[in-house]
Amino acid sequence: MEQEQRIGRQKAVSELKRGLIMDAARKVFEAEGLEGASLRAIATAAGYTPAALYFHFESKEAIYAEVLRESLADLAKAVARAITRAKTPADQLRAAAMAFFRYYADNPKDLDLGFYLFRGGMKPHGLGKERDEILNTALELAMHPIADAAQALGARHEEARLLMADIFAHAAGLLLLAHTGRIRMFGASAPRLMERFVDGATLDLTEKKKR
Amino acid sequence: MEQEQRIGRQKAVSELKRGLIMDAARKVFEAEGLEGASLRAIATAAGYTPAALYFHFESKEAIYAEVLRESLADLAKAVARAITRAKTPADQLRAAAMAFFRYYADNPKDLDLGFYLFRGGMKPHGLGKERDEILNTALELAMHPIADAAQALGARHEEARLLMADIFAHAAGLLLLAHTGRIRMFGASAPRLMERFVDGATLDLTEKKKR
Amino acid sequence: MEQEQRIGRQKAVSELKRGLIMDAARKVFEAEGLEGASLRAIATAAGYTPAALYFHFESKEAIYAEVLRESLADLAKAVARAITRAKTPADQLRAAAMAFFRYYADNPKDLDLGFYLFRGGMKPHGLGKERDEILNTALELAMHPIADAAQALGARHEEARLLMADIFAHAAGLLLLAHTGRIRMFGASAPRLMERFVDGATLDLTEKKKR
Amino acid sequence: MEQEQRIGRQKAVSELKRGLIMDAARKVFEAEGLEGASLRAIATAAGYTPAALYFHFESKEAIYAEVLRESLADLAKAVARAITRAKTPADQLRAAAMAFFRYYADNPKDLDLGFYLFRGGMKPHGLGKERDEILNTALELAMHPIADAAQALGARHEEARLLMADIFAHAAGLLLLAHTGRIRMFGASAPRLMERFVDGATLDLTEKKKR
DNA sequence: TATGAATGAGTATTCATTCAT
DNA sequence: TATGAATGAATACTCATTCAT
Structure with missing residues (x-):
């Protein structure tokens, strides 16, 4: 005892x-x-x-891996939380995508963490293959709700995956611009551009559904 | 003499x-x-x-800066060349955007060069302010034809700048995904997604014009 | 109780x-x-x-010292055992010397243990003085039967001690050569050379005795 | 110029x-x-x-290797010099063997250098194979005059090589004992024992020759 | 313009040992 | 008796940069 x-x-x-x-x-x-x-x-x-x-x-690398793992887990939580507050699939899609974007817009240090994973000459590198896969999985987990919402909106599986890629890419690119201050060069606001992009994508899907 | x-x-x-x-x-x-x-x-x-x-x-950094400067100049040339081959403003817009994307898709080492600038705790860093501006200018120069084409298509100045940002962001995001192999996670092809995005954007503009 | x-x-x-x-x-x-x-x-x-x-x-060193002590005790036992099987003093001398040699030839790791003691900038070192003496004693104990046999063969005390030194030295040198593979450089066999040396030394003694 | x-x-x-x-x-x-x-x-x-x-x-190892190389070269020189001063083959044999012994008896630090080569779990180790061979060659060079003298005294090639091994071994063993102070345990003097051994060996050869 | 030598700060990791618990 | 956590010193080697020549 x-x-x-x-x-x-x-x-x-x-x-x-x-x-x-x-x-x-x-x-x-x-x-x-x-x-x-x-x-x-x-x-x-x-x-x-x-x-x-x-x-x-175990090593310096292990520290980084764990910090990153926690960050990705937080991201997934943030996305999941956002979805529960949305009613319609369209809202869920928007909420998930914007939650993903905002998580990194609000936590720039987590963005660095994430980008680091996406670089290094620029292949996975450093962290052993094993770890890399764990992290890939975490990312997939965080992004998946977006695809789910898209399918709920009537998209086929492949379409939904492509949308996921598009949203991820657009968010990543805007975050890059915002985080380095270069977004000002364009006289733009990253969140607003992200919203516009997501709204457009959602609209496209819902219109397709009607037809 | x-x-x-x-x-x-x-x-x-x-x-x-x-x-x-x-x-x-x-x-x-x-x-x-x-x-x-x-x-x-x-x-x-x-x-x-x-x-x-x-x-x-002057320093190791200066070497990097100059290599990057040349890379950006090449990029600008590639974009300009693409435009001269296009007839209509819509084609010019598409051509410029895709040239930007393709330059990096085809020259991954230049992508590294560029991304490196976008990182380092992610702030400008290292290279003095001066240099940073020179490089910003070079980037602007390379991207500008996109805005020009958009304006030729009837977009207002600000709209054109936003489109530029959008295209830059989408390209950057897709290149990130492609360069790290993670695009496969989504079962997607970066060039095709880029084309789709650019076509969509061009269409939006031309439709607005008609109205 | x-x-x-x-x-x-x-x-x-x-x-x-x-x-x-x-x-x-x-x-x-x-x-x-x-x-x-x-x-x-x-x-x-x-x-x-x-x-x-x-x-x-007490320390890492103490572990080494004890392992060495046991090794030396085993050596002494091996020598003693060899002697009991020999009848004449000449045979005893030969048996003791060869047992000493063979113990190390057959247990190379014990040889390392022993040589380690003989090195380290080559002075006693590390192990406190105290310990060094304990180990010297153990070595003496293992080697002593050789001197005893020599005296039984008629050698005076000092002569016997010198013979001990000679045999120890020759064995140590040959073991060094054998253990490092360098004996091959000479096209020789360590055990055979050792036997030849011991036989020669025994013969010298017995001949002296006759005269 | x-x-x-x-x-x-x-x-x-x-x-x-x-x-x-x-x-x-x-x-x-x-x-x-x-x-x-x-x-x-x-x-x-x-x-x-x-x-x-x-x-x-190039590395720490390279420093050690060079120090050792010089030591072995000095040894070879010492042996060669000793021989030139000797007239008869028997004297040459004695002179070469004793020069080898004395070089190390007088330069204990070179002895450490040499023994180090003979140890390390106790295989060559550390220094790359290449270097190990260079050093083996140097050693062979230093020892060779002993075999030459033996052959001049009538020994066959193999006999001469075995004698070389014997002399090397006896010298090494005695040096070990002397260098660690353990020779006192036996009340002996290393140089005297070495001389006795060499004289005995030389005598054996010359007597064989007569017969 | 170019070199060879030098520096000082830096790297991740290992080691035997100590100590509170 | 045993542990987990901690230390301080140590390791060989690399780096961008400087400077006398």
Whole structure:
């Protein structure tokens, strides 16, 4: 009994510390960029010696992978939450797409995290194949509701997948522009452009349905 | 007189050498990725000592900047060339947009070059403000024909700029997906999606015009 | 009474665990070499945390020392056993010397253990003085029967000691050559050379005796 | 002309610096042992930053290899010199063997260098195969005069090689004992034992010749 | 214009050991 | 007796840059 309690407490403390390290890592990733973030910097930010981190994570890469995993999980949650508040399939489609966009518009550091995955000479790289797949799956999970809504609107499976790709691409591109300040070059507002794009896509689908 | 000639010759030689270094840099960037490319590697590939490069470029960053500048100039040329072959404004719009997309689809290493600029904690970074503006201008130059075509199709100035942003964003997003192989996740083809998007946008404009 | 029993049991358990750790250490020493063997590796092989080993041994060095001590004890046993099977003093001399040689020829990992002691900038080093003496004694014990046999053959004390040194040296040198494969450079066989040397030395002694 | 001079001077300076680094390395190898000697320590001893050493040597291993190579070359020279001073083949045999022994008896740090080569779990290791062979050759070169002298004394080729092995082994063993202070355990003197062994071996050969 | 040598800061990871629990 | 977490020192090697020549 007592022992169980102690073990439970230890585990909790351990996880708390892991969390603190991940917070520090997030901060450092944000401040120094992902390539620039050294294990030393993360450790220091977390109030640790570099060596100490190895009790909590296998490697620097593992820290990044976990931070990213959490980010993607949050994204998926945000998308799911948005959908529950929508009634019609059309609204669901719009809500899901905009939730995806807004998650990254509101959390630029998560955007960096995500883009990092999309680069590096620019193939997956770094994180082992295994990890890469885990992350792909997470992304798929977050994006899937968009395809579901599209199918509910009458789109065939393939059409729905293409729409997903289109929405992902448009969001990614706009976020890129917004995040680097270059959107101003065009006198545009990323959220408004995103909305316009999503509305257009939704409209196209609903019109097709009628016919 | 004689002196002028000598100076002229010296300048020519100097620029030739710069060019050789840039060729080497391009090769190394492609082979090792942008972060992985060391000055030493570039120097070696160019048949120089690292120290020697500093007579031709201010810094490693400056080499990258110049390679990027040339890439953007090539892009602009590709877009311009595409337009001259199109007759109607609608065709020009399509041609310009697709030329932009294709330039990067066909030259993935130039895509890396470009994306690299769009990252690094994602802020302008590294390259001084000055340089950043030069590069912005180059990008603007390459993209401008799209806006021109849109205006020829009857769009107002602001509308044209927004269209430009949309096309840039969609292209960038699709290129990201294609370049990382993730486009397969969606069972999609980037060029076809791009074409569809551009056709849709052009159609919207021409229909508005009629009304 | 009861207490004594309990203490006895505890001691026994403790020694058993020490033994398990030493088994693990031997395995790791053999697999990774002596310098390459980390405490962590030994601990893991023994099913322990590194920290746990400190309840059983003072330091990593202490583990090595004990493994070596046991090896030397085994050597002494092997030599003693060989002697009991020999009848004449001449045979005893030969048997002891060859047993010494063969012990190491057959157990190369024990040879490493022994040579390691003989190195490290080559001074006693590491293991405290105390330990060094314990080990010297063990070596002496293992080698002594050779001197005894020599004296039985008529050699004076000093002569016998010199013979011991000679035999030790010749064996060590040949083992070095054999263990590193360099004996092949000479087209020689270590055991045969050792036998020849020992036979020669024995003969010299017996001839002296006759005169 | 002038240029040639400058280049010559530069080369000379460069080699001098290499030499200083090697001196420092020798000192550190002696003081810390071979495994313990860090690049940092060598650099510091030489008055350099660690990074600076890489302009003079490819790697830490390369430094060790060169130090060892020089040591073996000196050994070969010492043996050769000793022979020229001897008249009869018997004297040459004795002189060569004792020169080999004395070189290491007088330069214990070179002994460490050599033994290191003979160990490491205890196979060649570390230094690439290539280097290992270079060093084997050097050793062979240093030892060869012993076999030559033996053949001049009438020994057949194989016999001469075995004698070489015997002498090498005895010397190595005695040096081991002497270098670790353990020779005292036997109340013996390494040089005297070596002389006795060599004299005995020489005598055996000359007697065989007579018969 | 070019080199060779040098620097100082930086990299991720490993190690034996200690200590509170 | 055993653990998990922590430390501080260490490792070889790389990098962009500078400077005397």
